[in-house]
Amino acid sequence: xxxxxxxxxxxxxxxxxxxxxxxxxxxxxxxxxxxxxxxxxxxxxxxxxxxxxxxxxxxxxxxxxxxxxxxxxxxxxxxxxxxxxxxxxxxxxxxxxxxxxxxxxxxxxxxxxxxxxxxxxxxxxxxxxxxxxxxxxxxxxxxxxxxxxxxxxxxxxxxxxxxxxxxxxxxxxxxxxxxxxxxxxxxxxxxxxxxxxxxxxxxxxxxxxxxxxxxxxxxxxxxxxxxxxxxxxxxxxxxxxxxxxxxxxxxxxxxxxxxxxxxxxxxxxxxxxxxxxxxxxxxxxxxxxxxxxxxxxxxxxxxxxxxxxxxxxxxxxxxxxxxxxxxxxxxxxxxxxxxxxxxxxxxxxxxxxxxxxxxxxxxxxxxxxxxxxxxxxxxxxxxxxxxxxxxxxxxxxxxxxxxxxxxxxxxxxxxxxxxxxxxxxxxxxxxxxxxxxxxxxx
Amino acid sequence: xxxxxxxxxxxxxxxxxxxxxxxxxxxxxxxxxxxxxxxxxxxxxxxxxxxxxxxxxxxxxxxxxxxxxxxxxxxxxxxxxxxxxxxxxxxxxxxxxxxxxxxxxxxxxxxxxxxxxxxxxxxxxxxxxxxxxxxxxxxxxxxxxxxxxxxxxxxxxxxxxxxxxxxxxxxxxxxxxxxxxxxxxxxxxxxxxxxxxxxxxxxxxxxxxxxxxxxxxxxxxxxxxxxxxxxxxxxxxxxxxxxxxxxxxxxxxxxxxxxxxxxxxxxxxxxxxxxxxxxxxxxxxxxxxxxxxxxxxxxxxxxxxxx
Ligand code: B12
Ligand code: SF4
Numbered sequence: 041x042x043x044x045x046x047x048x049x050x051x052x053x054x055x056x057x058x059x060x061x062x063x064x065x066x067x068x069x070x071x072x073x074x075x076x077x078x079x080x081x082x083x084x085x086x087x088x089x090x091x092x093x094x095x096x097x098x099x100x101x102x103x104x105x106x107x108x109x110x111x112x113x114x115x116x117x118x119x120x121x122x123x124x125x126x127x128x129x130x131x132x133x134x135x136x137x138x139x140x141x142x143x144x145x146x147x148x149x150x151x152x153x154x155x156x157x158x159x160x161x162x163x164x165x166x167x168x169x170x171x172x173x174x175x176x177x178x179x180x181x182x183x184x185x186x187x188x189x190x191x192x193x194x195x196x197x198x199x200x201x202x203x204x205x206x207x208x209x210x211x212x213x214x215x216x217x218x219x220x221x222x223x224x225x226x227x228x229x230x231x232x233x234x235x236x237x238x239x240x241x242x243x244x245x246x247x248x249x250x251x252x253x254x255x256x257x258x259x260x261x262x263x264x265x266x267x268x269x270x271x272x273x274x275x276x277x278x279x280x281x282x283x284x285x286x287x288x289x290x291x292x293x294x295x296x297x298x299x300x301x302x303x304x305x306x307x308x309x310x311x312x313x314x315x316x317x318x319x320x321x322x323x324x325x326x327x328x329x330x331x332x333x334x335x336x337x338x339x340x341x342x343x344x345x346x347x348x349x350x351x352x353x354x355x356x357x358x359x360x361x362x363x364x365x366x367x368x369x370x371x372x373x374x375x376x377x378x379x380x381x382x383x384x385x386x387x388x389x390x391x392x393x394x395x396x397x398x399x400x401x402x403x404x405x406x407x408x409x410x411x412x413x414x415x416x417x418x419x420x421x422x423x424x425x426x427x428x429x430x431x432x433x434x435x436x437x438x439x440x441x442x443x444x445x446x447x448x449x450x451x452x453x454x455x456x457x458x459x460x461x462x463x464x465x466x467x468x469x470x471x472x473x474x475x476x477x478x479x480x481x482x
Numbered sequence: 483x484x485x486x487x488x489x490x491x492x493x494x495x496x497x498x499x500x501x502x503x504x505x506x507x508x509x510x511x512x513x514x515x516x517x518x519x520x521x522x523x524x525x526x527x528x529x530x531x532x533x534x535x536x537x538x539x540x541x542x543x544x545x546x547x548x549x550x551x552x553x554x555x556x557x558x559x560x561x562x563x564x565x566x567x568x569x570x571x572x573x574x575x576x577x578x579x580x581x582x583x584x585x586x587x588x589x590x591x592x593x594x595x596x597x598x599x600x601x602x603x604x605x606x607x608x609x610x611x612x613x614x615x616x617x618x619x620x621x622x623x624x625x626x627x628x629x630x631x632x633x634x635x636x637x638x639x640x641x642x643x644x645x646x647x648x649x650x651x652x653x654x655x656x657x658x659x660x661x662x663x664x665x666x667x668x669x670x671x672x673x674x675x676x677x678x679x680x681x682x683x684x685x686x687x688x689x690x691x692x693x694x695x696x697x698x699x700x701x702x703x704x705x706x707x708x709x710x711x712x713x714x715x716x717x718x719x720x721x722x723x724x725x726x727x728x729x730x731x732x733x734x735x736x737x738x739x740x741x742x743x744x745x746x747x748x749x750x751x752x753x754x755x756x757x758x759x760x761x762x763x764x765x766x767x768x769x770x771x772x773x774x775x776x777x778x779x780x781x782x783x784x785x786x787x788x789x
Contacts, residue, residue: 121700121703121704121707122696122699122700122703123700123703123704155740158740158741160692160732161692250486251484251486254484254486255484258484276784277781277784277785278515278517278784278785278786278787281515281516281761281785282515282516282517282518285489285516286486286489286518289489290486290487290489293489294487294489296486296487298484299486311777314750315753315757315777315781318754318757319757319761319785322699322757322758322761323761334742334746335740335741335742336741336742336743336744336746336747336750337742337746337750338742339732339741339742339747340691340733340747340750340751340754341750341754343691343692343732343754344691344695344754344758346692347691347692347695347696347699347758348696348699350696352696352697352700382692382693386731389731393737409694469731470731
């Protein structure tokens with residue numbers, strides 16, 4: 041992306057105002073912030089336009105796999121460190137289905153992959169894709185398996201084979217679903233690229249280090265395949281970290297186009313595979329294909345991905361509102377907490393565990409946790425009272441009002457503000473069920 | 483072959499080296515593990531956590547130490563056997579509502595650990611300033627001549643422990659709250675107080691996976707980048723305490739079978755916290771679980787290219 045000064049140099053500098061801006065410089069600033077289009081200035085020269093469209097081209101291509109709402113996007117990254125700007129498209133995880141499975145066995149395998157799903161902080165974590173791997177060596181089997189999987193699995197998938205004829209056959213069967221084609225290398229690049237072009241699919245290239253990846257991407261582009269994902273062939277953690285860092289910096293800082301594509305890793309299963317995936321998730325990988333992934337590995341890995349890809353400027357939040365849990369009535373307790381997603385969902389889950397109906401009041405603390413918000417002066421008794429007022433919860437129930445244990449300090453002031461007695465709750469929400477039982481049995 | 487433009491950054495700063503017996507912490511002159519810009523061939527140190535009182539210590543972790551967790555010295559020795567480089571000896575039991583471990587008792591534990599394991603030690607108290615200061619004074623004096631880390635110091639409570647460190651040649655553990663400016667402020671305060679360059683380790687609060695790791699990861703990266711760009715007040719080794727992973731509900735919960743085996747899950751929870759810490763700049767990792775500590779050590783060795 042060009043800077044304001046770079047744009048300014050290419051403008052006519054006449055300050056004629058035809059673009060609606062007072063000066064060319066003002067217009068250049070809008071361009072740099074992507075708030076205006078170059079076409080809004082009727083006087084830019086053809087040459088400048090050409091230069092601009094080249095420099096406005098994204099540093100890293102965004103590619104997609106699949107169709108419609110379920111398509112997975114990869115790449116499009118613009119920075120090296122997440123504190124500079126939010127990372128764009130989170131690392132996708134794919135699990136393998138081999139084409140030696142059929143019938144019930146195949147169905148079971150796809151179901152196992154689908155079942156690998158968790159809910160955390162109000163978000164669903166799951167495998168994003170299936171990679172159909174040609175282990176049978178038989179092109180027809182590969183195509184049949186692809187067809188069978190596409191009937192069972194509604195998300196995007198990857199066709200994984202070095203065999204051009206197998207790839208061709210499978211694409212005839214399922215190409216319109218825009219699977220990713222993974223298996224292009226030095227030996228078959230032209231033919232794989234031609235298939236990618238013909239079916240409009242993203243092409244995964246197996247390289248051996250950043251240099252060979254750059255060579256192969258240039259060749260693939262020349263052969264008409266532009267939507268690429270580069271597998272640098274990292275054999276271990278160190279190569280994964282260093283080579284992917286080289287590729288990302290070359291693309292984003294040095295504007296080196298041959299490496300301006302998303303990166304991927306092909307791993308097996310077990311502890312080491314998960315370690316590579318973790319490093320790749322933090323350091324610039326857009327796709328990891330696993331042989332398999334266990335639930336106790338997947339949950340921490342997907343939590344890591346969620347942490348790395350959140351917006352560093354804006355915590356994930358929920359709305360200030362009254363959230364009734366389990367059909368509360370006129371004697372049910374009132375609990376309240378902050379609108380930080382993590383806090384809300386943790387507390388909510390523990391209240392649900394108690395099976396006791398509760399009125400849960402969420403107070404807008406701009407997405408800060410209980411203690412952080414309190415320390416920042418954003419979780420004051422007056423604010424809590426206002427939220428109660430707004431939702432009218434105190435007229436819906438005469439049940440006890442429970443203060444989060446960590447801010448027991450606010451109890452006195454809160455009692456004054458709402459004119460009602462309060463109870464101090466537990467510090468940790470995991471002890472809420474026990475405490476709720478005690479206070480509701482009285 | 484295509485010529486890839488050089489992506490090596492030219493940094494002007496270097497992280498201070500602190501020597502603990504046979505071990506050295508710090509020394510990086512580039513971002514972690516990038517051999518094309520960081521000439522350091524030294525992996526982060528792994529400090530195994532030992533506590534004097536198991537009241538608030540998770541049972542699922544205690545079970546992993548074969549009963550040896552009941553005796554801090556035995557426990558520390560087990561850490562040595564499984565490859566730890568340092569012992570992080572914590573005294574939550576010094577609090578009056580717990581065991582009430584006295585400064586003398588703490589001295590005897592720390593000295594015995596040093597004798598038995600020969601490893602460097604990091605010592606922290608129970609979080610109550612008056613008690614921790616007395617504990618640090620006793621332990622710091624008794625360990626004169628063997629460099630240890632003493633903590634924690636905070637913005638409004640650092641003078642006593644710092645004085646003990648200065649007069650006995652120890653390093654201060656400088657805690658700050660997830661903020662690059664606060665971290666820098668702590669190091670300025672300590673420097674102004676007279677703590678030398680080889681006497682500060684910084685703890686910028688490593689939030690666990692799923693509990694604010696996103697903040698820590700970026701704060702650490704920013705601290706390390708600023709240090710490498712020449713900010714002397716941030717050029718000190720960074721301590722990341724990964725044990726918070728054991729407080730995360732999703733990591734240890736046994737309620738939901740679809741989350742898979744809890745022992746494996748929490749090991750990964752802590753190991754991933756450690757991986758995030760070391761990729762963002764940690765020089766010393768404090769670890770609770772032996773499995774996670776092992777993963778952290780092996781991966782760190784591999785990333786560094788030494789074993
Ligand atoms: C991540 C973090 C941050 C992030 C913000 C994250 C966020 N969105 O809130 C950042 C970096 C921005 C931050 C900033 C600050 N932070 Co901060 N931060 C943390 C950290 C590491 C984790 C907080 C967290 O996410 N907890 C998880 C959530 C789920 O916890 P929770 O909201 O408390 O909810 C739990 C319980 O309270 C309970 N609960 C919640 N609601 C209810 C309701 C009821 C009825 C009941 C019964 C129970 C209950 O259940 C939950 C699970 O057990 C903690 C330290 C730590 N390890 O805990 C410090 C911590 C909270 N921060 C602290 C401080 C001082 C600050 C700052 C003021 C310092 C600064 N840097 O200037 C700022 C203030 C922010 C501001 N804008 O000015 C202190 C608070 C000290 C105190 N005792 O008051 C802490 C404790 C660190 C410390 N040890 O010093 N922080
Ligand atoms: S229309 Fe073009 S030449 Fe006129 S002020 Fe705007 S940018 Fe400048």
